[in-house]
Amino acid sequence: MEAANAKRLQNQVAIVTGASSGIGQGIAIRLGQHGANVVVNYHSDDEGAQATKDQIEAAGGKALVIKADVSKEEEVEAMFQTALDTFGTLDILVNNAGIQKDAALVDMTLDQWNKVIGTNLTGPFLCARAASKIFLKQGIRKEVSRAAGKIIFISSVHDIIPWAGHVNYATSKGGVAMMMKTMAQELAPQGIRVNSISPGAIKTDINKEDWSSREGEEKMLSQIPYGRIGEPDDIARVAAWLASDEADYVAGATIYVDGGMTLFPSFAE
Numbered sequence: 549m550e551a552a553n554a555k556r557l558q559n560q561v562a563i564v565t566g567a568s569s570g571i572g573q574g575i576a577i578r579l580g581q582h583g584a585n586v587v588v589n590y591h592s593d594d595e596g597a598q599a600t601k602d603q604i605e606a607a608g609g610k611a612l613v614i615k616a617d618v619s620k621e622e623e624v625e626a627m628f629q630t631a632l633d634t635f636g637t638l639d640i641l642v643n644n645a646g647i648q649k650d651a652a653l654v655d656m657t658l659d660q661w662n663k664v665i666g667t668n669l670t671g672p673f674l675c676a677r678a679a680s681k682i683f684l685k686q687g688i689r690k691e692v693s694r695a696a697g698k699i700i701f702i703s704s705v706h707d708i709i710p711w712a713g714h715v716n717y718a719t720s721k722g723g724v725a726m727m728m729k730t731m732a733q734e735l736a737p738q739g740i741r742v743n744s745i746s747p748g749a750i751k752t753d754i755n756k757e758d759w760s761s762r763e764g765e766e767k768m769l770s771q772i773p774y775g776r777i778g779e780p781d782d783i784a785r786v787a788a789w790l791a792s793d794e795a796d797y798v799a800g801a802t803i804y805v806d807g808g809m810t811l812f813p814s815f816a817e
C-alpha cells in the first residue's frame with residue numbers, strides 16, 4: 549500500500565467497525581496513515597484485528613482494538629465509552645461491519661435473516677446513534693475539522709441492485725441506503741456529515757468463494773466494465789477523502805465505487 553500523501557485527519561479520532569479484515573482493515577489503515585487515532589473494532593478475528601493495529605502503528609499512528617458485536621446495544625455503548633475514555637474525542641465513524649448468510653428464499657432460516665439484519669442494519673443504527681450523541685455534545689472541533697462529525701456507511705451496489713439468493717443481505721443494504729439519507733437530513737443542520745460508499749466486487753473474505761476460482765473470477769469480471777476486481781484500498785481511499793475537509797460540502801451522498809458495475813441494468817446470481 550502506498551503511503552498517504554498528506555495527513556488530512558491529523559488528531560482526529562475514528563471508529564471503524566469490522567476492521568479485522570477486508571475493507572474495514574483497509575479503511576482503518578488508511579485513516580491511520582492520514583493521522584487519525586483509530587479504534588479497530590471486530591467480532592471474532594483476534595489476529596486480524598491485531599494485524600490492523602500493527603500496520604497503523606508501523607505507519608506512526610495510534611490504534612486501539614475493541615472486540616464488540618455491533619448488533620448488541622450494550623457492547624456498542626461500551627465500545628464508544630472506551631473509545632472516549634482512551635482518546636477523549638470522536639470525529640469519524642465508519643459503519644463497515646457486515647456479513648452474508650446466503651440462501652434461496654424458500655430455504656432461508658429466520659436465524660440467517662436475523663443475523664444479517666442485526667449486523668448490517670441494526671449495527672450501523674446503534675453505532676450511528678452512539679456517535680451522534682458524542683458529536684452533538686462535543687460540537688465542532690475547529691482545530692481538526694470543519695464538521696462536527698462524519699459518519700460513513702459501507703453499503704453495497706445491492707442497495708439498488710436486487711440480488712437473487714441474498715434477500716437478507718440486499719434488504720439490509722437497501723435499508724442502509726435510506727438510513728444514511730434520513731440521518732444525513734437530520735444531522736446536517738448540526739454540522740454532521742453523513743454519507744455512504746457502495747462498493748462493487750472487492751476481493752475480501754466475504755466473497756472469497758466467488759473470486760478464488762478462475763470461473764468465479766471470470767464471472768465477476770464480466771460484470772465489471774473497468775475490467776478488474778476491486779481491492780480494499782480502492783474503498784479506503786474514498787473513505788479517507790469523505791472523512792476529510794476536502795469533502796466538506798458532501799452530505800447525504802452515495803458514492804458507487806464499483807468499477808462501473810452499476811452501469812449494467814441488472815444481473816442475477
Ligand code: NAP
Pocket residue numbers: 565566567568569570571572589590591592593594596616617618619644645646647667702703704705746747748749750751752753754755
Ligand atoms: P470481511 O472481510 O468478511 O470483513 C467483515 C468484517 O466485519 C470483519 O472484520 C468482521 O469481524 C466484521 N464483523 C462481522 N460481524 C460483526 C459484528 N457482529 N460486529 C462487529 N464486527 C463484525 O468482508 P468485507 O468484504 O470487508 O465487508 C465489509 C463491508 O463491505 C460489509 O458491510 C460488506 O457488506 C461490504 N461490501 C463488501 C463487498 C465486497 O465485494 N467485498 C461489496 C459490497 C459491500 P470478524 O472477522 O472479527 O468477525
